[in-house]
Amino acid sequence: MGPDAVSEQGELYLDGEFWHFRFRDVGEGSASLEDIPSSIQHLDRSPIWVGVATGPKRLTKKEAQGMVSAIVQSQLRRQSMLQRSYMTVAQFVEHIVIPEYVESKTLFGRIQYRSMLKYVVNPEDVDRIFQDYIVKRRTRLRPILDWPYLGHLPLREVRTETVQNLISFALKQGYSPQTAVHIRNVVSTIFDCAKEQSYFLGENPAKHVQLPKLTRKEPRRLTYPEIVRLVSHMGYPVREIALFAFYLGMTLGEICGLQWKRVNLAEKEISRSDGEVIPARSINVREEWVRSKFMVVPKERKLSRTIPMALLPILRELKCRDEFTGLDDFVLVSRRGSPINPSHALTAKLKSVGKEINIPSLSWRHLRRIRREFISEFGSRFQDQMERLVRAATSHDLEHPVEWPGLVETELPY
Helix, strand or coil: CCHHHHHHHEEEEEECCEEEEEECCCCCCCCCHHHCCHHHCCCCCCCEEEEECCCCCCCCHHHHHHHHHHHHHHHHHHHHHHHHCCCEHHHHHHHHHHHHHHCCCCHHHHHHHHHHHCCCCCHHHHHHHCCCCCCCCCCCCCCCCCCCCCCCCEHHHCCHHHHHHHHHHHHHCCCCHHHHHHHHHHHHHHHHHHHHCCCCCCCCCCCCCCCCCCCCCCCCCCEHHHHHHHHHHCCCCHHHHHHHHHHHCCCHHHHHCCEHHHEECCCCCEECCCCCEECCCEEECCEEEECCEEEECCHHHCCEEECCHHHHHHHHHHHCCCCCCCCCCECCECCCCCECCHHHHHHHHHHHHHHHCCCCCCCHHHHHHHHHHHHHHHHHHHHHHHHHHHHHHHCCCCCCCCCCCCCCCCECCC
16 A cells, blocks of 8 residues: 555544544545455554654654555555464465475475374375375375364464473373474474464464473493394395494495495505595595485595405495496495485384394494494404404304403493
């Protein structure tokens, strides 16, 4: 509503030393309901105080008209926001959050968001909303009885107490504090987006939700026999990942992103056509595979790592497979030749190994800490002891494993 429309739709007048404005009522003069724009028909028709008309801070008539226009525009925005706030949480997620926020994420990011959104919006609605954004799954999400979903609520009716009730219910049902944090973060993201898009007035209702204190548990200490059993029960590719981590200290992303062009199994230095030099019997760490993306590692992690003798047979065996041995192929690959999915390798396969050897909490953190503790324990004898571990783990006589001085029947000091 510009300054010209101000004079058409109402009257700017002086009341003592102040400017005021009032809208014309229907029937006043030649005004009819059709003459009044629909956008302002429902605004408060009470007189509007505009500003002073005298003194050093006085407003001219033109300035007062500009002020009226700004005031009315502000009221219109607020009215529009109030109308939008009647949209339900599920509708807002489907039509605004998913297209503008989640669609830009990787497939892994979408799956992760979907897995948490099912605790906020009815899972059947989540399945329908995500049908065009992720690969269709065989299993369908099903709602949990009596779960206090927010999807049916208008945005304007969601309060801090509403979100707190959702979090408290999840904790009572046995969900972990970490899951409660993820649920709160999803709700917070929805309402941050609603405020940004002018669909919600007020403070984010998830901001002041009380969450239980997170306590990170240290991995359970593994005995030497458990370490032997652990490696012996591993199959491809988890076993190779574990040995690369034990021997070379490479991260999971670096292992999954390793290509043959970064590997030199020969006993002499080689130079690639692009000018890269790989020392004898070494691996150059240059890239990593993280969240379905192939990325260059930071400068401080661009290292050359010497391949221990115990790893050479494993790498040579991989190099002799029937396919996926070209320079740009990955050292560890899926059946289709794509990089190993770190999440799948460690969540699905590593966890299944842990169940087999009665360590259900087995995680990547266990593997990383084993290397650190071995280095601290053995120092310069680390590589020798690692070779003993591999021989023990690959032997079939697990009832009488190779002796490990200082560690037999003792627990590693995690």
